[in-house]
Amino acid sequence: MAAFKVKVNGEVHTVDVLPDTPLLWVLRDAIGLTGTKFGCGIAMCGACTVFHSGKPLRSCAFPISALGDGEITTIEGLSGREAAAVQRAWIARDVPQCGYCQSGQVMSAVALLKEVKRPTDNDIDQAMNGNICRCATYVRIRAAIKDAARTLGA
């Protein structure tokens, strides 16, 4: 066991965990932020996506000991224009079905719109194809990202 300081959503937490504990389980079990989900544990499904210093990161395969000084943002701490536009668009399109993957989908979509103001279908494919949705809500995810981009450009 070892103590680590981790800054999540603007707040510094000190956690005492095994050094190889993936960030996902630090967030969920040690800090209690359960919006970030476990889907595969090998960075193949994207349900665990968080931001590490603003960039999307699969937290399930990232050990806490490798985190360094980076600041983490989870779905609970998401803020800003892009986040608001994405979440509004998600609701307007009734995107989620079971909803379990959607924290990760929203995080990836916000990351995309921070980088690319008017994403093409190809941009969306590139940014979102690491996020599996077993309900296959992909048609609406794509449409909602385009909606959000339009509202941000307005």
Added chain:
Amino acid sequence: MAHIDTRLSRRAALKGIAGLVLGVYLPGGSARAQSGAAQILRADGTAASFAPHAFVRIGIDDTVTVLIKHIEFGQGPFTGLSTIVAEELDADWSKVRAEHAPSNAELYKNLAFGMQGTGGSTAIANSYEQMRKAGAAARAMLVEAAAQAWKVPATEITVDRGVLRHANSGKQGRFGQFAEAAAKLPVPDNPQLKDPTKFRLIGREGAVKKLDVPGKTNGTAQFTIDIREPGLLTVVVARPPRFGGKVASFDAAEARAIPGVVDVKQVPSGVAVYADSMWPALKGREKLSVNWDESAAEKRSSEQLIEEYRALSRGPGTVARQHGDAAGTLARADKVIEAEFVFPYLAHAPMEPLDGYLRWDGEKVLARLGSQLQTGDHQTIAAVLGLKPEQVQLETMLAGGSFGRRAQVSMHLAAELASVAKAIGPNRPVKLVWTREDDLRGGNYRPLFVHRLRGAVRDGRIVAWANTVVGQSFVKGTPLEGMLVKDGVDPTTVEGASEIPYEIADFRCDVHTPNVGVPVLWWRSVGHTHTGYAVECFVDELLERAGQDPVSGRLAMMGKAPRAAGVLRAVAELARWSGPGPTNGRARGVAVVESFNTYVAQIAEVSAGNGDGPKVHKVWCAVDCGVAVNPDVIRAQMEGGIGFGLGHVLFAEVALDEGRPVPANFDSYRSLRIHEMPQVEVTIVHSSEKPTGVGEPGVPPIGPAVANALARLGHNRPRRLPVVRGVV
């Protein structure tokens, strides 16, 4: 004094911070319905007479809470059942909330099953009249309460969006103002239902937004895996690598040395590791040394099973249905067309792997999980812990998908949950979690199937059809066998193959049901997952040989299947069908499948792709599910069903290597991703028939529609699924 909390939950309510609520109990004509009075829940809790057998609660804050007897895992019952209640209640949709009903078979049974549970796309179908009556009764009681308060005839009161009005006197009031008075009135036995032409929510585009969506966009929706409480132990179980294996012995010394590991116990399903959180539990399990007794384990590989099934398929099986003389006509035919289709084992792989929470003190149990068959899970937990069912409280949680995985005939998850709790003893709350590897290697698969079809064509018509189906039964050897298996045939094995929408003079469908030690389970659309593909590929192939167009050729044989023909015509019109092509490298394939009394036709536009399997550009879909309660939910289920079906047809297989499942995770069990998702356009065929389900019926047609398009691109209809094999 009642304190009003608009975020009121039932649990919070019972703790005594609630307002007043009206409950209406309508179990569909039983004796208790006659005596079922409305119930009041008092804020201080002491006088609470809330009966958990209500479908509707109305708070003095005007909130209308609908108790949903079916699990919500994305298919939409929270919104669908609430829409039906709100319609008859004339509620304000912005005040409507949904929550899971508790486990209670008498009150919340699926009227199609006789026990509480969800499956077979029955949620709307079995609840429609029940929820209409629940809403109508609550409305009548509120109207009567207002009539008494205002001293006016009830017949002169109108209700609109949660507001009661009496035009002549100018009086008006909200639901909440009359909730307490209404709760003291008797529940009407046969409340007046609305004329469907007056519906303003049911079937109306844009009339409702899904109730569970906001919490599913901001991370606040609570799933079983999210349950936390002080002292909660996270439990993972090491299970045998082959099905039928058992623990011979184990050494847990190294596992116990992992900081955070609390205990290790043998349970019937394997060896359970208890830890203070997930990571130590996983590390502890890795450090276990278990010797497995595999003397009774299934050790055959998929390839061996396929060869055995192929051999069986060459001989006649138990007849599921026949008319005319298929064997005779085929024997006399100039040419017999034959096709063999092989379908792999498939995992459901819901995004949230299986999990469950259980707390007990030796006498009383609280279990919380994404229970799809509440009655069976409830009874199983009680039995394992040696308790009576009334000592068990089971709460249904939102679940991150299921696709059938949470509706276990064996109740193995509830049994394992209760077993791990029992093994460590009372007052040690547990959260059992499966990993993705546990999920994909945990069996309960869609069975492996082989279909052998033989047909003959004469004068441009299909004159004979014989289909031999080989595969494991879902229910053989289970308590459901006696109920479901008729004359040696499990109907869920042959549904969609034993009755087809096409008139063919000489027809036979028979089945072999081999015994294999791999646990199997219904998977989204059950028998139609394979029968839809086999039948729709083969009819398309025969029509091609007969020189018929895939759409008009089918329609010519569908005189006795008007609703199936209706969706086929509708999809052809939607896609502006002018033949299969190919045109500019793209071909179109069609398929039509009825499942669970819902009719779906799809046309897929497909090109050969760039070496990683075919590219499906667009899918047109027509659905007839009777009265369309929530059109946008129906569209969403068709979109999702198409994506789910397509991903499995293209990529998915759980191969067995000497009995051991090969794929471990999403790196080796490939799931459809966004760049592989086609555009989808859905049309809902107008119908006033009774509503039927949409959770499953979008799945079966997509595979054969894609295969039939591939045939027009110069590829054969894939005879063995998945289409893309051995590539991840």
